[in-house]
Amino acid sequence: xxxxxxxxxxxxVTPIGIGIDANFHSLKNGISGIQQRxxxxxxxxxxxxxxxxxxxxxxxxxLLEKALSDLKKSYSETVLSAPETRFILSSTxxxxxxxPGDVFSSARGIIxxxxxxxNDVIVISNACISGVIAINxxxxxxxxxxxxxxxxxxxxxxxxxxxxxxxxLFALSDEPARPFDKNRKGxxxxxxxxxxxxxxxxxxxxxxEYLAGASSNDxxxxxxxxxxxxxxxxxxxxxxxxxxxxxxxxxxxxxxxTGTLYNDEMESMAFTRCELQNTPVNSLKGFFGHTLGAxxxxxxxxxxxxxxxxxxxxxxxxxxxxxxxEMNIIQQTHAAPVHTVLKTASxxxxxxxxxxxxx
Amino acid sequence: xxxxxxxxxxxxxxxxxxxxxxxFRETNWQKECYQQLGxxxxxxxxxxxxxxxTVLATELIYSEGHLNALMDDEPELLFANANAxxxxxMKFIESYTQQGNPSPSLFVYTLPNILTGELAIRHKxxxxxxxxxTPQFDSSLFAERLYHAARKGGNWCLCGWxxxxxxxxxxxxxxxxLFLVALTDNTADRSSFAAALDExxxxxxxxxxxxxxx
Numbered sequence: 001x002x003x004x005x006x007x008x009x010x011x012x013v014t015p016i017g018i019g020i021d022a023n024f025h026s027l028k029n030g031i032s033g034i035q036q037r038x039x040x041x042x043x044x045x046x047x048x049x050x051x052x053x054x055x056x057x058x059x060x061x062x063l064l065e066k067a068l069s070d071l072k073k074s075y076s077e078t079v080l081s082a083p084e085t086r087f088i089l090s091s092t093x094x095x096x097x098x099x100p101g102d103v104f105s106s107a108r109g110i111i112x113x114x115x116x117x118x119n120d121v122i123v124i125s126n127a128c129i130s131g132v133i134a135i136n137x138x139x140x141x142x143x144x145x146x147x148x149x150x151x152x153x154x155x156x157x158x159x160x161x162x163x164x165x166x167x168x169l170f171a172l173s174d175e176p177a178r179p180f181d182k183n184r185k186g187x188x189x190x191x192x193x194x195x196x197x198x199x200x201x202x203x204x205x206x207x208x209e210y211l212a213g214a215s216s217n218d219x220x221x222x223x224x225x226x227x228x229x230x231x232x233x234x235x236x237x238x239x240x241x242x243x244x245x246x247x248x249x250x251x252x253x254x255x256x257x258t259g260t261l262y263n264d265e266m267e268s269m270a271f272t273r274c275e276l277q278n279t280p281v282n283s284l285k286g287f288f289g290h291t292l293g294a295x296x297x298x299x300x301x302x303x304x305x306x307x308x309x310x311x312x313x314x315x316x317x318x319x320x321x322x323x324x325x326e327m328n329i330i331q332q333t334h335a336a337p338v339h340t341v342l343k344t345a346s347x348x349x350x351x352x353x354x355x356x357x358x359x
Numbered sequence: 360x361x362x363x364x365x366x367x368x369x370x371x372x373x374x375x376x377x378x379x380x381x382x383f384r385e386t387n388w389q390k391e392c393y394q395q396l397g398x399x400x401x402x403x404x405x406x407x408x409x410x411x412x413t414v415l416a417t418e419l420i421y422s423e424g425h426l427n428a429l430m431d432d433e434p435e436l437l438f439a440n441a442n443a444x445x446x447x448x449m450k451f452i453e454s455y456t457q458q459g460n461p462s463p464s465l466f467v468y469t470l471p472n473i474l475t476g477e478l479a480i481r482h483k484x485x486x487x488x489x490x491x492x493t494p495q496f497d498s499s500l501f502a503e504r505l506y507h508a509a510r511k512g513g514n515w516c517l518c519g520w521x522x523x524x525x526x527x528x529x530x531x532x533x534x535x536x537l538f539l540v541a542l543t544d545n546t547a548d549r550s551s552f553a554a555a556l557d558e559x560x561x562x563x564x565x566x567x568x569x570x571x572x573x
Binding site: 042092093102120122123125143216217222230231 | 436441448449451455460466467468469470472473474476479480482483484485486488490491493494497500503506525526527
């Protein structure tokens, strides 16, 4: 018999709030973190970004410090420092200002110093699916290793490096991102840190049960999604199979929905192939922007808020169907019975990941 | 958990199951290895060094046969290194600080897991994939994750430690160590498996003929 795994939220630090309650309030009121940032582009273009205003110079480290300080308000040092507690850091680029040196060493140091945890920090850098993979990895540690809690930290910041890169790919939107909408033009980059505490025991009121998760690859292209959604199709099916549920049990899908033409189209293909096209679905990229390695973690936290408050959040920026396959995009935040939630992510390198949670 | 096949490539040469297959003379030893393997895969030439080394070392493992027989989602890819995509990161930074424009063809390789994508494309693998960053080769992390994969019912993992790092004097340090693991073979516990892995990599790094009796 496998151990059960529960997920609780630790904290959420985003441009729309510091802490879980502040973010919940903003989401409920439709407040987005995306704003036009002057001269942010390579040629001084004014891109739309979801960025934090009050971070000091060393922005990655400052954000991590802030999130861990907030985590310590709700989780005791006894839990954080225990040898049976592991830390997983999910980030695409870490502290990029440390290049050409180690971009993850400062994060390891901050986590050790703030928590006194004796274990090596497990770092996962798997593009935009890092966060979902990190939670799936945490569940494996709880099920199969000697481990009571795994703290999953998803974090990335907006840097010139990443912004200029997406700009060079013509992937940025010149207005706030509009996932799945007919007039979507691309992504809005965002920065955030989310922390989830995965445990064997249901210790926190926000706890939801983690059912299963998986990852897959499109085997198609390193920087473009598969036209048929093959990888996402496979990973959703595998996750449903592992969880031992029926697809009709899924009340809501928290999709990846970056707001690019090709990604959102691919997701509509995959969900339709999975016969999930009628299940309510949203993308949170219209609120937080695309936060890369943090995205999976912060979006699962919002799924937990949907389960806790029985509330489905709008897919911000969506107005009109803009994918070949029509989906049931959530247009207005509304109360609804929510018990089982599917979270998916897709990213560079052709990776896809999914997980299922239930309350 | 049993290592059925391993390969190692670096500027010093290419090795399969502890035996040296090629030695390299050229500075561009990755291209030389590609030629010695007789590969015809034009995409190779567009790849970053991490992906090139991984593709080459996988071809060596492929020649041993096990991988041919697997289903398309069967080999789980478990990779790690210490410096993520640092080498390409530095080239990409140079493209916009010194060469006038951020290069999209470099940017797409500024994530370490791109190499698992390249492998998936090359071999049409749709299975699980994870990329870890550890300060040095962490045999116990591999052992632990392989144990998890086995517990979840997996059959095969293709694992790799792939590094391409450039220092301030532009000196590049590179190596690629791959090992194919049969998860269903229950002959090793995690700590002895980790110890065997460490020994194998040490032998490869020292250029010794590895001892494959595990």
